[in-house]
Amino acid sequence: MTEMPSTTSEAEQRFQWIYQSLRSRIILLDYEPGTRLSEEQLAKEFKVSRTPIRRVLNRLEVEGLLEIRHGAGNFVTELSMPELLEVFELRMELVRLMDVLAPKAATEGLIQRLHNLQTACLSIANDSNPKRRFAEVNVEVFLSFMDLVGNQALREVQEQLFYRTARMWPYWLDEKNVRHEAEFLHAEISEALRLLANNHYPSFGHLYRCHLAMACQRLATMQTTGV
Amino acid sequence: MTEMPSTTSEAEQRFQWIYQSLRSRIILLDYEPGTRLSEEQLAKEFKVSRTPIRRVLNRLEVEGLLEIRHGAGNFVTELSMPELLEVFELRMELVRLMDVLAPKAATEGLIQRLHNLQTACLSIANDSNPKRRFAEVNVEVFLSFMDLVGNQALREVQEQLFYRTARMWPYWLDEKNVRHEAEFLHAEISEALRLLANNHYPSFGHLYRCHLAMACQRLATMQTTGV
DNA sequence: GTGATCCATGTTGTATACATATAATATTTT
DNA sequence: AAAATATTATATGTATACAACATGGATCAC
Numbered sequence: 371m372t373e374m375p376s377t378t379s380e381a382e383q384r385f386q387w388i389y390q391s392l393r394s395r396i397i398l399l400d401y402e403p404g405t406r407l408s409e410e411q412l413a414k415e416f417k418v419s420r421t422p423i424r425r426v427l428n429r430l431e432v433e434g435l436l437e438i439r440h441g442a443g444n445f446v447t448e449l450s451m452p453e454l455l456e457v458f459e460l461r462m463e464l465v466r467l468m469d470v471l472a473p474k475a476a477t478e479g480l481i482q483r484l485h486n487l488q489t490a491c492l493s494i495a496n497d498s499n500p501k502r503r504f505a506e507v508n509v510e511v512f513l514s515f516m517d518l519v520g521n522q523a524l525r526e527v528q529e530q531l532f533y534r535t536a537r538m539w540p541y542w543l544d545e546k547n548v549r550h551e552a553e554f555l556h557a558e559i560s561e562a563l564r565l566l567a568n569n570h571y572p573s574f575g576h577l578y579r580c581h582l583a584m585a586c587q588r589l590a591t592m593q594t595t596g597v
Numbered sequence: 598m599t600e601m602p603s604t605t606s607e608a609e610q611r612f613q614w615i616y617q618s619l620r621s622r623i624i625l626l627d628y629e630p631g632t633r634l635s636e637e638q639l640a641k642e643f644k645v646s647r648t649p650i651r652r653v654l655n656r657l658e659v660e661g662l663l664e665i666r667h668g669a670g671n672f673v674t675e676l677s678m679p680e681l682l683e684v685f686e687l688r689m690e691l692v693r694l695m696d697v698l699a700p701k702a703a704t705e706g707l708i709q710r711l712h713n714l715q716t717a718c719l720s721i722a723n724d725s726n727p728k729r730r731f732a733e734v735n736v737e738v739f740l741s742f743m744d745l746v747g748n749q750a751l752r753e754v755q756e757q758l759f760y761r762t763a764r765m766w767p768y769w770l771d772e773k774n775v776r777h778e779a780e781f782l783h784a785e786i787s788e789a790l791r792l793l794a795n796n797h798y799p800s801f802g803h804l805y806r807c808h809l810a811m812a813c814q815r816l817a818t819m820q821t822t823g824v
Numbered sequence: 825g826t827g828a829t830c831c832a833t834g835t836t837g838t839a840t841a842c843a844t845a846t847a848a849t850a851t852t853t854t
Numbered sequence: 855a856a857a858a859t860a861t862t863a864t865a866t867g868t869a870t871a872c873a874a875c876a877t878g879g880a881t882c883a884c
Binding site: 829848 | 857861872878880
Binding site for chain 3: 379380420438443
């Protein structure tokens with residue numbers, strides 16, 4: 371096992387940079403649903419031509435975060451509660467598979483990262499933009515949990531579905547609820563850590579499913595706008 | 598419920614045409630693994646410039662069917678048994694979810710289509726290219742079964758994973774085994790039809806899983822080249 | 825005033841010339 | 855002769871001008 375070539379071409383690096391930037395802005399609601407993303411403007415910002423920008427936008431469209439309309443513009447998709455609940459249902463079943471399909475034991479690094487994220491949870495309420503900060507931490511917690519997934523295909527599917535639902539939190543949470551959700555997330559990490567410390571990861575998916583189900587219920591309760 | 602606008606723009610139609618053509622050629626092994634797909638050549642064939650071709654190729658790369666290397670070419674990916682088994686494992690779990698997540702009853706049209714596919718199975722052995730013909734029928738059977746999936750996200754994921762593994766059949770089957778596999782497929786449709794006719798679809802996913810598992814085992818047995 | 829129509833403006837889609845990277849071949853050096 | 859290097863051909867990536875399309879406002883008919 372020699373070191374990976376890691377010959378990430380310059381083009382690929384540029385793509386990843388722009389892609390992750392835009393995706394992050396969308397799921398953190400820096401770009402709210404309905405926002406038009408001008409290719410020319412983005413090209414100017416990232417100091418490239420429209421061509422590489424368009425490649426990123428096409429990818430975001432495939433992932434359901436963007437709607438490209440010829441002659442009109444590229445619009446951040448709206449959040450549809452029925453559709454998101456559908457995705458959420460699927461995610462709840464998928465996390466259970468983490469127990470079955472090639473589960474991986476927690477590394478020391480993962481444990482440490484989860485502890486750090488736990489302390490991050492405590493300072494969310496004091497952040498200048500708590501909703502956005504909560505969404506950020508939520509993403510990092512999710513990605514940390516994905517370290518436990520040994521089946522590559524399962525991880526890819528889970529990530530794709532996650533990024534499709536991640537906007538729900540900053541979108542439907544109000545200032546009051548953020549504090550509670552931060553506490554829930556803190557508690558969730560606690561329980562996860564307890565399981566992982568005892569190498570009890572075969573039941574991790576079950577725990578995760580419970581948390582997703584509860585989170586889903588809370589969201590359905592606080593949601594105001596239908597459709 | 599008025600008729601769908603169906604304003605599929607000309608550009609989108611063109612994209613779909615080229616995309617489905619190329620994907621079909623890859624999974625039916627018209628383009629064997631390792632084949633280089635020249636953008637210029639494809640552009641000439643489809644009578645467009647390289648630009649729309651490149652959009653299709655990028656999509657195929659995301660779906661794992663193509664590897665794009667700057668300055669070298671666009672190459673049809675090789676089949677890796679370990680990776681495909683991983684995807685297969687996931688697919689086996691996902692089909693079970695068909696029973697749980699918004700299962701849909703079979704329509705008269707679906708029943709009819711399955712009957713037609715059954716007769717198609719009988720003529721596979723006499724086809725001029727049995728392996729390719731089997732792969733074609735196999736795709737259509739899969740797509741028919743997907744009619745039973747009510748959860749849109751689940752269907753999208755299943756389709757994506759299917760197209761990633763569909764090449765296994767024409768790749769690893771030899772002339773002798775094609776006849777047997779065609780019979781297996783015929784029998785599989787029979788059992789499915791029996792379940793669907795009695796509206797017993799809640800156990801359809803279980804049946805499907807059994808068939809996938811057996812197919813997987815047969816593949817592992819007949820496979821010759823490792824890695 | 826109200827309606828439809830037309831057109832001006834701006835957007836994304838396409839074609840194409842050029843930049844950059846790769847790989848095979850030719851050349852040079854030892 | 856063999857190995858390292860330079861060169862050249864050819865591939866994909868990028869920039870940019872132009873075409874197709876959608877939208878909103880001006881214009882005109884009624």
